[in-house]
Amino acid sequence: xxxxxxxxxxxxxxxxxxxxxxxxxxxxxxxxxxxxxxxxxxxxxxxxxxxxxxxxxxxxxxxxxxxxxxxxxxxxxxxxxxxxxxxxxxxxxxxxxxxxxxxxxxxxxxxxxxxxxxxxxxxxxxxxxxxxxxxxxxxxxxxxxxxxxxxxxxxxxxxxxxxxxxxxxxxxxxxxxxxxxxxx
Ligand SMILES: *[C@@H]1O[C@H](CO)[C@@H](O)[C@H](O)[C@H]1NC(C)=O
Numbered sequence: 001x002x003x004x005x006x007x008x009x010x011x012x013x014x015x016x017x018x019x020x021x022x023x024x025x026x027x028x029x030x031x032x033x034x035x036x037x038x039x040x041x042x043x044x045x046x047x048x049x050x051x052x053x054x055x056x057x058x059x060x061x062x063x064x065x066x067x068x069x070x071x072x073x074x075x076x077x078x079x080x081x082x083x084x085x086x087x088x089x090x091x092x093x094x095x096x097x098x099x100x101x102x103x104x105x106x107x108x109x110x111x112x113x114x115x116x117x118x119x120x121x122x123x124x125x126x127x128x129x130x131x132x133x134x135x136x137x138x139x140x141x142x143x144x145x146x147x148x149x150x151x152x153x154x155x156x157x158x159x160x161x162x163x164x165x166x167x168x169x170x171x172x173x174x175x176x177x178x179x180x181x182x183x184x
Pocket of ligand 1: 068
């Protein structure tokens, strides 16, 4: 597969993965190794980056180069036959020629993928994880709320504000009925 190009980050990972292997036990880096090994072998196959690349895009019907340019002998003779009249080609030969030139058909490109489920699942997983961190902080990290937040304190504060007749025209005390002793 030469459709994806390794980023500088991937190359860094490959370098460090090699060094890690000498430091840690083989078993410890096995999981990391299988993924990076695939990426690193990809990097070593890396051809000249200035050459045209192949990619499947619906808005670009003709990629810059054929999908497969390492052909077998039969495929090469088929390519020669392609130069002649196309009505002597069988359907199988036409399909084979198509697959040499392109990786996916338009129908294959348009096929809906269920990757959104992974994305959404990952999103919810990390939101949930963040929620647990916040919960842990509320229990173990944050200080207790100040005593002025106590229910009893707040009740006393409301009583005092009413006694002081705070905002008696349109505000706080205006909502209190002093004769009945209740909120209006
Ligand atoms: C290109 O064709 C050869 C011969 O058929 C095959 O071995 C190889 O896997 C193909 N490469 C790709 C990228 O499909």
